[in-house]
Amino acid sequence: MENSHINENNRTQVQxxxxxxxxxxxxxxxxxxxxxxxxxxxxxxKWKKVKHEMRLYEMIQEILSVKVSDYLNYVTIESYKTTEFSLDNEEELKELLK
Incomplete structure (x- = not known):
C-alpha cells in the first residue's frame, strides 16, 4: 500500500x-x-481523489454508504489486475481475445 493516506489518522476513531x-x-x-x-x-x-483530511462525520457517512455490490466489484477488478495469465497456452489466449 502507499505510504499513508490522509485519513489514516482517524482510522481508530471510525473503527x-x-x-x-x-x-x-x-x-x-x-x-x-x-x-x-x-x-x-x-x-x-472511495477516497482516491481526496486531497484534504476528511471530517469525522464525512468519513462515517462514506463508510456507511458502501454497498456490498460496489465492494465486490472493486475486489473482482483488483483480482483481475493481479492475476497473471499463462500466455504459453495458445488456445487460452485465442479464447481470451475472441
Whole structure:
C-alpha cells in the first residue's frame, strides 16, 4: 500500500463504524470481507481523489454508504489486475481475445 493516506489518522476513531459495516455485510451473506480489506477499498476507491483530511462525520457517512455490490466489484477488478495469465497456452489466449 502507499505510504499513508490522509485519513489514516482517524482510522481508530471510525473503527466501530467499520465493524458495523462488516456486520452488515455478514448479515447479507458476504463473510469474506475483512476490516483491512474494507479500509483498503475506502482508501483506493472511495477516497482516491481526496486531497484534504476528511471530517469525522464525512468519513462515517462514506463508510456507511458502501454497498456490498460496489465492494465486490472493486475486489473482482483488483483480482483481475493481479492475476497473471499463462500466455504459453495458445488456445487460452485465442479464447481470451475472441
Amino acid at each position: 466501530p463504524v467499520l465493524k458495523s459495516k462488516l456486520e452488515e455485510f455478514r448479515l447479507l451473506g458476504v463473510d469474506s470481507v475483512t476490516e483491512q480489506g474494507l479500509w483498503e477499498y475506502l482508501i483506493k476507491k
